[in-house]
Amino acid sequence: xxxxxxxxxSEKGASFRRTVLDGVVFAxxxxxxxxxxxxxxxxxxxxxxxxxxxxVGLSVLGGGLSLLLNARxxxxxxxxxxxxxxxxxxxxxELATPLYRTFWGAQMIVVVxxxxxxxxxxxxxxIFKLLExxxxxxxxxLFGELFSPDWSVLPKAIVKVVExxxxxxxxxxxxxxxxxxxxxxxxxxxxGGSKTGFAVYAVLRTVFNxxxxxxxxxxxxxxxxxxxFGPFAGMLALLVHSIASLAKQYSEIVEGxxxxxxxxxxxxxxSRLQVVWFAVVPQVVLPYISYTxxxxxxxxxxxxxxxxxxxxGIGAMLMEYFGQAMWPQVGCIIFVIASVVWLMxxxxxxxxxxxx
Amino acid sequence: MATMEAKNDTxxxxxxxxxxxxxxxxxxxxVSFDVKRGEFLVVIGLSGSGKxxxxxxxxxxxxxxxxxxxxxxxxxxxxxxxxxEGEEILRIRRTMGMIFQHFNLIPRHSVLSxxxxxxxxxxxTLKSLMGLFSEADEKRAMEYLRLVGIQDKxxxxxxxxxxxxxxxxxxxxxxTQTPDVLLADEPVASLDPATxxxxxxxxxxxxxxxxxxxxxNLHFLSLVRQYATRVVALKGGxxxxxxxxxxxxxxxxxxxxxxxxKEVHIN
Numbered sequence: 001x002x003x004x005x006x007x008x009x010s011e012k013g014a015s016f017r018r019t020v021l022d023g024v025v026f027a028x029x030x031x032x033x034x035x036x037x038x039x040x041x042x043x044x045x046x047x048x049x050x051x052x053x054x055x056v057g058l059s060v061l062g063g064g065l066s067l068l069l070n071a072r073x074x075x076x077x078x079x080x081x082x083x084x085x086x087x088x089x090x091x092x093x094e095l096a097t098p099l100y101r102t103f104w105g106a107q108m109i110v111v112v113x114x115x116x117x118x119x120x121x122x123x124x125x126x127i128f129k130l131l132e133x134x135x136x137x138x139x140x141x142l143f144g145e146l147f148s149p150d151w152s153v154l155p156k157a158i159v160k161v162v163e164x165x166x167x168x169x170x171x172x173x174x175x176x177x178x179x180x181x182x183x184x185x186x187x188x189x190x191x192g193g194s195k196t197g198f199a200v201y202a203v204l205r206t207v208f209n210x211x212x213x214x215x216x217x218x219x220x221x222x223x224x225x226x227x228x229f230g231p232f233a234g235m236l237a238l239l240v241h242s243i244a245s246l247a248k249q250y251s252e253i254v255e256g257x258x259x260x261x262x263x264x265x266x267x268x269x270x271s272r273l274q275v276v277w278f279a280v281v282p283q284v285v286l287p288y289i290s291y292t293x294x295x296x297x298x299x300x301x302x303x304x305x306x307x308x309x310x311x312x313g314i315g316a317m318l319m320e321y322f323g324q325a326m327w328p329q330v331g332c333i334i335f336v337i338a339s340v341v342w343l344m345x346x347x348x349x350x351x352x353x354x355x356x
Numbered sequence: 357m358a359t360m361e362a363k364n365d366t367x368x369x370x371x372x373x374x375x376x377x378x379x380x381x382x383x384x385x386x387v388s389f390d391v392k393r394g395e396f397l398v399v400i401g402l403s404g405s406g407k408x409x410x411x412x413x414x415x416x417x418x419x420x421x422x423x424x425x426x427x428x429x430x431x432x433x434x435x436x437x438x439x440x441e442g443e444e445i446l447r448i449r450r451t452m453g454m455i456f457q458h459f460n461l462i463p464r465h466s467v468l469s470x471x472x473x474x475x476x477x478x479x480x481t482l483k484s485l486m487g488l489f490s491e492a493d494e495k496r497a498m499e500y501l502r503l504v505g506i507q508d509k510x511x512x513x514x515x516x517x518x519x520x521x522x523x524x525x526x527x528x529x530x531x532t533q534t535p536d537v538l539l540a541d542e543p544v545a546s547l548d549p550a551t552x553x554x555x556x557x558x559x560x561x562x563x564x565x566x567x568x569x570x571x572x573n574l575h576f577l578s579l580v581r582q583y584a585t586r587v588v589a590l591k592g593g594x595x596x597x598x599x600x601x602x603x604x605x606x607x608x609x610x611x612x613x614x615x616x617x618k619e620v621h622i623n
Contacts, residue, residue, distance in 0.1 A: 264460030264526070267415055268533055269450030269477030270484075277485050278473055282462050 018070070018078030019063045025077060025111060026062020027055045032118050069103070077111075080104040145327035146334065153329045157317065157336040164313030165340065167231050168299035171238035176292055178243050182208075183250030183284075184276055190254060204247075212244035216302050217309055224310030234311025238299050249291045250284070257283045290352045297348035304337055366428060367393040367537065367569050368414065373423035373438070375409050375593075383409040385593040386423065391537075396563045396570045398584035398601070400577070402613060406593040407573040411539050413438070414571070415452045416445045430536070450477035453530025453568075457542035459522040463515035467506065467525050470514050471497040474532025493532070500528040504558055520551030527558055531566070538562065540572040544579070556583050577609065 031054065035044060044051070066076050075083075099105035129135065182204065184190050191201035219237035227233045257280055265279040307315015314337055321329040368391035375384040383406045391397055399407045412418040414425060416437060425437035427448065437448055453474070461470045475493040476484055483489075501507045504524035509517060514525060523543060530538055540559060544552040560583055563570045574580055580587055581601045589597035589604075589612045596612060597604070604612075 260456065260458050260460040261462050263417060264454075264456060264462075264529075265473060265476065266417060267449060267452075267454035267460075267539075268474050268529070269446045269448075270473070271446065271476075271481050273481050274476045274484055278476065279462065282464050 014082045014084055015070075018076070018082040019066050020059075021078035021081065022066030022076045023059040023061070023063030025107065026065060027058035029111065029114060030058040030062075031055055032114055035118070074103050077104040077107045142327055146331035148328055149332035149335055150326075150328035151332060153321070153332050154336070157314065157333050160314040160317045161336050161340050163231060164303045164307065164315065165300055165344075167235045167311070167313050168238060168296055168303045171235050171242050171299055171303075172292065172296040175239055175242035175246055175295070179246035179250055180288070182243070182247040183254055184280070186247055186251035187254035189257070190276065190280070208244045208247055211240060212248065216241040216306060220306040220309045220311045229310040229312070229316075231312030234303055234306040234313060234315075237306055237311060238303060241302070242295055242299060246291065246295055250288055253284045253287045253291075254280060286355050289355055293348045293351050297344045300344050301341055304341075365392050366390045368428075368571075369424070369426040370410075370414075371424040371426070373410065373413060373425065374421045375406070375413055375418060376421045383593055384413070384420075384423075387590065387593070387595050389588050389595060389598055391569060391571060392586070393569055394563075394567055396560065396572070396583060396585045398580045398587050399571065399573045399590060400575060400580055400587060400612060401573075401590035402575070404592075405590040407590055408541050410590065411454075411541050411571065411573060414537075415449050415454055415539060416440060417454075446477060450533055451535050452537045452539055453527075453533050453535040454539040454541070455523065455526045455530055455543050457545045459519070459526045461514040461522055461525055461529070463513065465514060466511050467501065467514055467517065468494075468497060468510040470525055471501055471528045471532055474529040477533065496534075497528070497532050500531040501525075503531070503561075504528050518551070519547050520554055523547065523555045524558060527555075527562065531562065535568065537569045537571065540570065542573050542575070545575070552579070559583070577604065580604070 031051065034051075034054070039047070066078055069076050070079055094102070100109055185200055186204045186208070188201060191197035216237050219240050220234055223233040223236040224230075227236060261279040261283065262275060265275050270278065303311065303313055304315045304318075307313045307317070308319050310316070314333065318330065318333045318337070321333065370390070371388050373384050373387045374382075376382050385406075387406070387410060399410065401407050409418060413420045414437065420438045423438055426434055427437050428434050429451070435444075435448075440448055462473070472489050472493060474497070475489060479489060479493070498507060498510065501510055504527050506517070506521055506524055506528075509521065514522060517525065538559070543559065544555050547555060556579060559570060559572065562568050572584075574584075581604075584601045587597065587599060587601045587604065588595060589608075591612055597608060
């Protein structure tokens with residue numbers, strides 16, 4: 001009985017989703033058609049409210065159209081994606097029909113084709129620009145200078161890249177204990193037992209999903225204003241990002257542990273904390289170390305980028321010479337960065353392989 | 357007077373025990389039976405008959421849906437395990453050791469550490485997190501390791517031991533709790549026949565020498581006849597047999613394990 005009900009409910013949900021999808025696809029096609037037909041960017045910006053209205057209108061129209069087509073047995077893209085599995089079984093005839101001759105196949109091809117056309121226009125792709133004699137020679141000269149590095153800045157570059165490595169290291173070291181504690185609070189199998197536990201889990205997950213979706217470069221801009229330009233700002237930006245990423249990766253490891261040892265320790269009458277410490281932690285230590293080393297490696301690369309926006313280290317030095325178009329010096333800095341990134345990469349994969 | 361004695365004789369009275377899982381599966385549909393102090397009770401039945409669920413309800417790894425599990429301690433104190441909450445559950449678990457089909461040791465930790473974890477319940481959390489177990493605990497752990505015959509492997513990692521040895525470590529861990537009851541969930545199901553008897557012999561020794569009450573899930577009838585002092589059988593979450601192991605004849609065997617089932621002997 002209850003199963004029958006849930007089937008009906010899920011079918012209702014599916015039919016709603018496919019109508020919405022078809023409607024939005026229809027509106028998208030209509031709107032891009034309109035835009036391609038000759039509205040300039042300025043006009044588009046001015047007419048946003050009207051365009052939104054048109055989009056909604058077209059969606060409703062498309063949704064209706066989709067319902068109509070589905071009712072007549074024509075399978076739209078939305079149907080194809082959201083139909084319940086038992087209805088998705090194909091007849092031999094359908095299997096023999098080539099993709100472009102089915103309705104949903106044609107619908108998909110049109111969407112991809114139109115998107116490609118609009119995309120090419122928006123990115124202002126122009127191969128000939130690359131081949132203009134003037135531009136080409138200019139670029140070649142730049143490459144020439146980059147590839148004849150000025151080694152006189154090497155000592156400074158080394159000092160600065162060491163600074164970057166330390167920035168990355170400190171961000172990682174501070175992030176690890178925080179992420180360690182968070183990882184258990186963000187693991188469903190640890191927190192799912194009680195209502196309060198689940199609330200903590202849900203809140204933490206949301207907070208860190210949001211903070212992780214803010215790029216470290218943006219954090220660096222914020223911190224370079226708050227803590228002024230320099231290594232400290234870069235470290236703080238990396239720290240925020242590292243805590244969020246590590247907590248997520250760690251918690252996924254916790255969610256993948258084996259239940260046996262947990263049950264074994266639970267059965268002794270151990271407290272919740274003891275169960276985590278003696279049954280969960282031993283299972284996650286090695287993967288934790290592996291992820292942590294990888295995080296440090298990633299942080300070194302990120303710290304370089306953060307330097308470009310005021311985070312100190314080798315990135316800041318790169319920005320300085322880049323701004324003055326001192327290409328031979330830039331070439332030397334790039335060489336140092338590439339070597340260090342390569343070394344860190346080799347080092348971290350070596351360690352990760354060793355502790356497996 | 358006689359009834360009083362019979363009552364004192366009973367360590368657990370399970371009454372109308374029902375367990376329904378959140379997905380709707382009814383693992384136990386109202387099971388009732390008694391467990392006598394000091395007996396070696398074996399629970400038989402197919403996988404899916406509710407044996408494991410029943411055992412896990414007794415030490416509250418699972419929460420029973422309804423019914424009672426009356427627990428009588430030696431000093432005559434009675435409590436309903438099914439109603440226990442929070443700290444009370446932990447206190448109950450401390451008086452019941454448990455061993456599992458897959459041993460459930462911490463594979464990367466030493467044998468001695470694993471056995472010491474049996475005294476986690478009696479050690480304050482903060483102290484245990486720093487690895488500070490009392491000297492008495494360590495002595496007791498070594499003593500039980502000697503009892504199961506693997507004291508010379510105390511400093512090996514648990515993962516380095518064979519299956520049978522790991523199960524003996526698990527028995528030592530359970531004994532370190534100084535429990536009144538030992539729950540064993542298919543303790544020999546993942547062991548080879550030879551090792552199987554070694555482990556079962558240790559369980560019998562623990563039962564006879566230390567006087568522990570044992571509730572053991574098994575599915576080999578030949579082992580049941582050899583080790584059990586009493587048997588209950590579950591089928592589809594219902595109790596279908598209660599009695600002496602020698603009374604299980606072919607007719608009963610078919611009723612418990614289904615039409616056409618053949619008994620397999622292991623030696």
